[in-house]
Each structure stands twice: as C-alpha cells, then as structure tokens.
Amino acid sequence: MSDAGMDRRAFVGDLVAACLAAGGPVLLGVVRMAEAQGTDPGAYDASEHYYGIGIDVAKCIGCARCVAACKIENDVPLEPTYFNTWIERYVLRTNGDVEVESPNGGLDGFPPIRREGEVLRTFFVPKLCNHCANPPCVQVCPVGATFITRDGVVLVDDSYCIGCRYCIQACPYGARYMHPEKHVADKCTFCYHRLVKGLVPACVEVCPTNARVFGEVEKRVTPLARFLRFNDIQVLKPNLNTQPKAYYANLDGEVR
Amino acid sequence: MPQQVPRLIAVFVIAIGTLVLARRFLVPETFGEFGHYRGAAVDSIAARPVKFAGRQACAPCHGSIDAQRLAGHHRDLACEICHGPAASHASAPLSGKPEIRRERALCLLCHAFDPSRPTGFPQVDSVTHNTRIPCMTCHAPHAPEPPVTPRECSACHGGIDRQKAVSHHATLRCTTCHDAPESHRQNPRAVLPTKPTDRAFCGGCHSGMPPGGLIPQVDLERHGQPYLCWQCHYPHFPEAGI
Numbered sequence: 001m002s003d004a005g006m007d008r009r010a011f012v013g014d015l016v017a018a019c020l021a022a023g024g025p026v027l028l029g030v031v032r033m034a035e036a037q038g039t040d041p042g043a044y045d046a047s048e049h050y051y052g053i054g055i056d057v058a059k060c061i062g063c064a065r066c067v068a069a070c071k072i073e074n075d076v077p078l079e080p081t082y083f084n085t086w087i088e089r090y091v092l093r094t095n096g097d098v099e100v101e102s103p104n105g106g107l108d109g110f111p112p113i114r115r116e117g118e119v120l121r122t123f124f125v126p127k128l129c130n131h132c133a134n135p136p137c138v139q140v141c142p143v144g145a146t147f148i149t150r151d152g153v154v155l156v157d158d159s160y161c162i163g164c165r166y167c168i169q170a171c172p173y174g175a176r177y178m179h180p181e182k183h184v185a186d187k188c189t190f191c192y193h194r195l196v197k198g199l200v201p202a203c204v205e206v207c208p209t210n211a212r213v214f215g216e217v218e219k220r221v222t223p224l225a226r227f228l229r230f231n232d233i234q235v236l237k238p239n240l241n242t243q244p245k246a247y248y249a250n251l252d253g254e255v256r
Numbered sequence: 257m258p259q260q261v262p263r264l265i266a267v268f269v270i271a272i273g274t275l276v277l278a279r280r281f282l283v284p285e286t287f288g289e290f291g292h293y294r295g296a297a298v299d300s301i302a303a304r305p306v307k308f309a310g311r312q313a314c315a316p317c318h319g320s321i322d323a324q325r326l327a328g329h330h331r332d333l334a335c336e337i338c339h340g341p342a343a344s345h346a347s348a349p350l351s352g353k354p355e356i357r358r359e360r361a362l363c364l365l366c367h368a369f370d371p372s373r374p375t376g377f378p379q380v381d382s383v384t385h386n387t388r389i390p391c392m393t394c395h396a397p398h399a400p401e402p403p404v405t406p407r408e409c410s411a412c413h414g415g416i417d418r419q420k421a422v423s424h425h426a427t428l429r430c431t432t433c434h435d436a437p438e439s440h441r442q443n444p445r446a447v448l449p450t451k452p453t454d455r456a457f458c459g460g461c462h463s464g465m466p467p468g469g470l471i472p473q474v475d476l477e478r479h480g481q482p483y484l485c486w487q488c489h490y491p492h493f494p495e496a497g498i
Contacts, residue, residue, distance in 0.1 A: 061373045065365070160297065193303065194306055
C-alpha cells in the first residue's frame with residue numbers, strides 16, 4: 001500500500017515535471033506575444049520627439065488659409081479676437097513709420113495700403129504660439145494647468161485651468177486668449193492631436209507656398225533641420241530669453 | 257516634558273495628516289507623472305478629432321488628379337486648401353463629399369494682386385482680369401498654366417483687345433471670328449482679315465445648344481429678325497447692345 005503511495009507521489013512529480021517541460025516554451029511564447037503586442041511599433045513615443053516650426057516670411061502670400069484651417073481643426077471661435085495663428089501685414093514707410101495690421105487675423109483679406117507716405121517695404125508675417133523652451137506662461141500658471149510636454153509643445157489642460165488669465169498677461173507674443181465658451185485659456189497646440197497620428201499641424205498642411213515648415217529641432221533628417229541650415233534664422237524677442245521654437249527666416253528687423 | 261509640547265505635537269500631527277489626506281483627494285491621479293501637470297491631459301488633448309486628413313490621404317482614390325497636380329505649378333498645394341477639410345470623407349468616402357468651389361473668389365484669395373505679396377508670385381488685377389468669367393474657364397485648377405494670348409493682334413488693335421478682355425468674349429481668340437492671312441501683317445491695309453457675314457456664324461455658338469449653359473442661347477429664326485447680330489450686339493463687348 002505504501003509502495004503504491006510512493007509510486008503515486010513519484011508519478012505526480014514526474015507529471016508536473018513533464019507538464020512544465022512541455023508547457024514552459026508554450027507559456028513563454030504566449031508571454032512574448034503579449035509583450036510584442038504591447039510594444040506596438042506604430043505607437044507614439046513622446047520622448048523621441050522635440051518639435052519646432054520654421055516660417056519663411058519671404059514666402060508668405062497672406063492668403064490666411066492657415067488661419068481658416070486652424071479655426072476649423074481646433075474649433076477656435078470665429079469671432080475676430082480668437083486666434084491660434086494669425087497673419088500680420090507690415091508696412092514700412094520711408095520716413096521710418098511702421099504700420100502693423102491684422103484685421104480679423106487676415107481671414108477677410110487686407111484693406112488697401114493707405115496712400116499717404118511712401119512705402120519702403122511691405123510683407124506678411126504669420127504669427128502663432130512660439131512654443132518657447134523657457135515659456136513665461138508656464139512659469140506663472142498657479143495650478144500647473146499649462147505645461148510643456150516632453151516633446152516640446154506648450155499645452156493647456158482645459159479641465160484643470162482655473163481661468164485666472166495670468167498666462168495671457170505673461171505671453172510676450174500675444175498667443176493666448178480666453179476661450180469664450182470653455183472659460184479657460186486656449187492657444188496653439190501645434191495640433192498635438194495630429195502630431196501623435198504622424199500628421200503635420202493643419203496650418204502647415206494647407207500652406208500653399210511652403211512658408212511653414214514643421215519638424216524636429218534636434219534631429220537631422222527632418223524638413224525643419226534643412227530649413228534651419230539653409231536660412232538665416234531669427235526668433236521673435238530674443239532678448240526675453242524665452243527660447244522660442246518658432247524659427248523665422250528672412251525676418252525684417254522691424255518685426256516684433 | 258512641559259505640558260504644551262505633547263499638545264503641540266498633536267496639533268502638528270493633525271495638521272500634517274489633514275494636509276496629506278487633502279492632497280490625496282485633491283491632487284489628480286496623474287499629476288506629476290511627467291512634470292508639474294496632469295499627465296492624463298496630454299492624452300485627452302491627443303484624442304481630439306482630426307478634421308484635415310492630410311494630402312497623402314487623397315492619392316489612393318484620386319490618383320490621376322493627384323498625378324496631374326504633382327506635375328504642375330500647384331504641386332505644393334494640399335487638396336484640402338481648395339476642397340476643405342476632408343477627414344470624414346477620407347474615413348467614409350460615400351458620406352459627405354468635399355466641396356468643389358468654382359467661384360473666382362477662391363482663386364483670388366492667393367492670386368489677387370497685393371503689393372505685400374512676395375515678388376514673382378503669380379497675381380492678377382482682379383478688377384480688369386476677365387471679371388465676369390470663373391478662373392477655371394481658362395486655367396485648369398489641378399494643372400494651371402498661364403493661358404496663351406494672341407499678342408500679335410493687340411500690337412495694333414490694343415483698344416479692341418482691352419475691351420474684349422473684360423467682356424464675355426474674353427476667352428475667344430481673334431482668329432475665332434477673323435481669318436487673318438499672314439500677309440495682313442506686312443500689308444495691313446492691302447490685305448484685310450475676314451469678318452463674319454451672316455447670322456449663322458454667331459448662331460454656331462449661340463443657338464442649337466441646350467439652354468442654361470455658360471453661352472446664352474437664342475432662336476435664330478425669331479430673335480431680332482431681319483437684322484444681323486452685330487447691328488445690336490457689339491461683338492468685342494457683347495453685353496453693350498442688350
């Protein structure tokens with residue numbers, strides 16, 4: 001009887017060993033498959049990106065397709081005071097006067113240049129959030145509702161913003177506004193919802209003259225790297241040490 | 257130990273405990289995941305819907321038009337500049353087709369003359385450049401080319417040419433109605449170009465087609481008999497006679 005019991009114990013032990021030997025590789029395979037599914041090669045990894053935008057002032061024709069597309073893509077209110085991006089027209093007179101206009105952000109076109117005084121130069125300048133590496137708007141936010149992401153985009157958490165408007169005051173580029181329906185600060189997101197899907201921002205998508213170039217700041221194989229290499233680059237208000245990531249080419253010294 | 261020290265310790269413990277407990281309930285779960293902000297906010301912003309599908313979305317179905325565009329001057333233009341946001345159409349092609357805008361105003365957004373535009377960008381004076389005609393009559397929007405204009409005639413007949421240019425007949429060449437022999441250029445008065453002689457010539461375009469098109473149609477048998485067309489309508493500016 002006891003012999004039989006020993007046999008049974010040995011049998012069960014052998015059985016477990018055999019099951020492990022046979023099932024182990026299968027189990028491992030299942031685990032590896034699950035791991036492979038978890039690390040989807042197309043998944044977005046924010047730590048691999050650092051975005052910037054290049055703007056060639058000499059190519060902008062002031063058609064404001066970017067403004068129209070941005071308003072559609074980001075549900076920006078159509079009233080003429082809310083813009084994520086807008087077009088300014090600069091008119092430089094020979095007597096040194098500078099006129100800057102942006103009627104409805106350029107959406108309805110620009111009125112004829114006033115006749116009085118001789119025009120030295122005139123051109124269009126697209127403006128948007130500069131997505132500063134050292135953003136004043138993020139510094140002043142009392143609750144941490146606006147922040148700079150790992151991929152270098154300055155965003156607003158609209159469910160956490162308390163609407164105190166400090167950031168709107170702090171932005172030296174006038175890129176922020178109070179959203180009239182959400183009652184929170186809003187701004188350009190570089191179309192973050194498009195970036196994570198591998199698309200470029202809507203304004204870059206629709207620019208007919210390639211005046212806007214989007215890409216990575218720190219990688220070499222990206223349209224922005226070529227833009228930065230081949231152009232004389234300036235940023236807006238460099239004296240403020242905001243370290244903007246909106247890089248302007250062919251920018252006139254009068255542009256602020 | 258003085259009596260007040262344990263009381264103070266108790267007060268501090270309660271205060272710190274309250275703070276820790278309050279933080280636990282008030283600070284959002286993902287706050288501080290990547291920095292001084294709510295980590296989940298990045299995901300919620302990334303989940304916003306896309307409206308513009310991007311230019312690579314159109315070519316798989318509209319390949320021939322896309323090839324045409326890529327070979328022409330509009331090669332850098334995304335389809336959605338003119339046709340509007342089309343992400344919904346790209347995901348469900350049969351529901352909601354993108355708009356096709358044929359009016360002049362769309363082209364003039366970019367091509368109307370504006371002194372602030374960069375030098376060399378193709379622009380027209382929208383007041384005098386074929387005002388009454390949609391741009392696509394002469395310029396194919398997917399492969400635009402400047403139309404060839406017969407400059408030979410306007411060298412001498414500039415007045416007529418400028419008048420015709422702002423009329424409904426702007427797209428007609430001079431040679432559509434006038435047969436000008438080569439020798440007319442050497443001896444303009446000795447060898448004259450031909451002119452239309454009968455009503456049937458104008459009727460070639462203005463009768464016999466279904467009404468409602470771009471070209472106005474008349475019944476040649478009943479309209480304006482017994483006169484010739486150009487006794488009422490000036491052919492180089494045909495609106496003038498109406």
